[in-house]
Amino acid sequence: MLFENIKKLVKYGLETGLIEENDVIYTTNRLLELFEEADYEEPQEEYSDVELEPVLQELLDEARARGILKEDSVVYRDLFDTKIMGCLAPRPSEFQKKFWALYEEDPRKATDYFYKFSQDTDYIRRYRICKDMRWKVDSEYGSMDITINLSKPEKDPKAIAAAKLAKASGYPKCLLCKENEGYMGRVNHPARQNHRIVPVTIQGGAWGFQYSPYVYYNEHCIVFNGEHIPMKIDRTAFAKLFDFIKLFPHYFIGSNADLPIVGGSILSHDHFQGGNYEFAMARAAIEEQITIPGYEDVEAGILHWPLSVIRIRHKDSGRLVELADYILGKWRAYTDEEAFIYAETNGEPHNTITPIARQKDGVYELDLTLRNNITTEEHPFGVYHPHADLHHIKKENIGLIEVMGLAVLPARLKDEMENLASAILTGKEIRADEELAKHADWVEEFLPRHPELNKENIHSILQQEIGQVFVKVLEDAGVFKCDPAGREAFRRFTAGL
Numbered sequence: 001m002l003f004e005n006i007k008k009l010v011k012y013g014l015e016t017g018l019i020e021e022n023d024v025i026y027t028t029n030r031l032l033e034l035f036e037e038a039d040y041e042e043p044q045e046e047y048s049d050v051e052l053e054p055v056l057q058e059l060l061d062e063a064r065a066r067g068i069l070k071e072d073s074v075v076y077r078d079l080f081d082t083k084i085m086g087c088l089a090p091r092p093s094e095f096q097k098k099f100w101a102l103y104e105e106d107p108r109k110a111t112d113y114f115y116k117f118s119q120d121t122d123y124i125r126r127y128r129i130c131k132d133m134r135w136k137v138d139s140e141y142g143s144m145d146i147t148i149n150l151s152k153p154e155k156d157p158k159a160i161a162a163a164k165l166a167k168a169s170g171y172p173k174c175l176l177c178k179e180n181e182g183y184m185g186r187v188n189h190p191a192r193q194n195h196r197i198v199p200v201t202i203q204g205g206a207w208g209f210q211y212s213p214y215v216y217y218n219e220h221c222i223v224f225n226g227e228h229i230p231m232k233i234d235r236t237a238f239a240k241l242f243d244f245i246k247l248f249p250h251y252f253i254g255s256n257a258d259l260p261i262v263g264g265s266i267l268s269h270d271h272f273q274g275g276n277y278e279f280a281m282a283r284a285a286i287e288e289q290i291t292i293p294g295y296e297d298v299e300a301g302i303l304h305w306p307l308s309v310i311r312i313r314h315k316d317s318g319r320l321v322e323l324a325d326y327i328l329g330k331w332r333a334y335t336d337e338e339a340f341i342y343a344e345t346n347g348e349p350h351n352t353i354t355p356i357a358r359q360k361d362g363v364y365e366l367d368l369t370l371r372n373n374i375t376t377e378e379h380p381f382g383v384y385h386p387h388a389d390l391h392h393i394k395k396e397n398i399g400l401i402e403v404m405g406l407a408v409l410p411a412r413l414k415d416e417m418e419n420l421a422s423a424i425l426t427g428k429e430i431r432a433d434e435e436l437a438k439h440a441d442w443v444e445e446f447l448p449r450h451p452e453l454n455k456e457n458i459h460s461i462l463q464q465e466i467g468q469v470f471v472k473v474l475e476d477a478g479v480f481k482c483d484p485a486g487r488e489a490f491r492r493f494t495a496g497l
Contacts, residue, residue, distance in 0.1 A: 012050040016120040086193025121194035137467025142280035145406040225270035235325035241357040242317040254356035261373040280405035306474035339489035392438040407470040
């Protein structure tokens with residue numbers, strides 16, 4: 001079967017445009033080398049519309065049978081199938097040449113090509129991404145996006161053990177470094193032979209533009225500093241966002257905050273996230289207009305959103321950079337004891353901003369989400385973080401993606417919701433179930449609202465109720481609450497601008 005699958009994979013490369021006819025023999029020989037096979041007899045059968053996943057699965061089985069694959073587990077299989085796909089991926093210079101040629105025609109053509117390329121090379125694993133559960137939930141703030149992430153495979157015990165024993169490596173320094181392009185990977189670091197990066201200039205510096213392999217939303221991209229330096233929200237960060245928007249005006253781009261708890265998972269490497277998607281936050285309306293002295297020409301207002309957001313708009317991005325820097329400076333130093341907002345405690349700073357930039361109808365727009373990471377004995381994970389009563393659904397940090405209205409929920413919820421549905425329908429005692437007991441209070445709270453519940457609609461009801469929990473999660477993360485006292489506190493801050 002090896003020869004048949006090699007021919008199929010080469011045909012797949014031709015069909016997707018990863019290789020051309022003149023590359024067929026070369027690519028075939030590279031694949032033979034991977035399998036330590038010096039002989040080849042081309043199969044007579046012709047193939048078309050080749051589906052990638054089954055071909056890769058059979059090639060991985062062949063590698064295992066030949067003793068080339070060390071362990072038959074997801075980590076080792078992922079390392080090897082990425083190596084296989086690296087044989088079909090063009091050199092970075094060839095890829096970049098095509099990208100920029102398309103960019104000259106239309107930036108959308110360039111990103112369309114890059115996004116498809118990232119899927120065709122299996123850097124974005126389509127057959128895993130499609131397993132993610134996704135739905136929408138209406139709320140008073142708009143239609144929220146909910147996803148349960150099922151595309152990240154769990155490591156097996158052998159791989160975990162091997163990772164612990166693996167020699168410590170500082171190369172690449174992290175998952176965002178440019179040195180990942182073409183990297184072979186190891187048990188504690190994914191392979192990236194099929195990974196390509198578009199070099200871009202941001203504020204005069206060398207940056208990289210790539211897609212996320214996990215695609216939480218359409219064309220989910222990452223823009224990262226060419227140097228491994230920590231994230232920092234400052235005037236330059238706002239300018240960097242607009243540099244990217246000017247390159248790709250059909251995309252939005254934003255940054256996680258630069259403090260723990262309210263920041264992202266990788267604070268050690270300066271980066272942003274963007275994409276071609278309209279979140280509920282982007283559709284949210286201005287709830288209350290505000291005028292900022294010295295910036296009367298800039299449209300500004302408090303957003304109708306569960307987190308505390310100031311939206312500013314202007315045709316000149318430079319004016320937005322200036323105003324954003326001014327607001328950031330005011331917020332970093334802001335304390336309102338009545339609203340339990342402290343700029344710092346014991347020398348530790350708490351206030352920062354999660355910014356999101358976009359262009360709409362020729363006008364630049366910047367959403368400034370006010371964040372605070374203070375903790376207390378009652379809320380050790382953060383006062384402006386999902387509170388303990390919501391941890392049964394969402395305990396993780398609220399980063400950029402959640403701020404915009406997309407819940408990224410843990411994979412455990414898929415099985416838990418299946419089991420919970422069964423327990424509700426059969427009248428099982430939920431508190432007595434070790435796995436489900438954490439959901440008991442929630443179930444008792446929402447069941448009275450659904451006298452219509454039955455086996456046909458229970459999953460839909462659970463999804464809707466999960467969505468309402470997410471709204472509460474975002475409300476917990478808001479430093480100024482969406483109630484009269486919270487809005488009055490918000491006005492106190494904006495009045496001082």
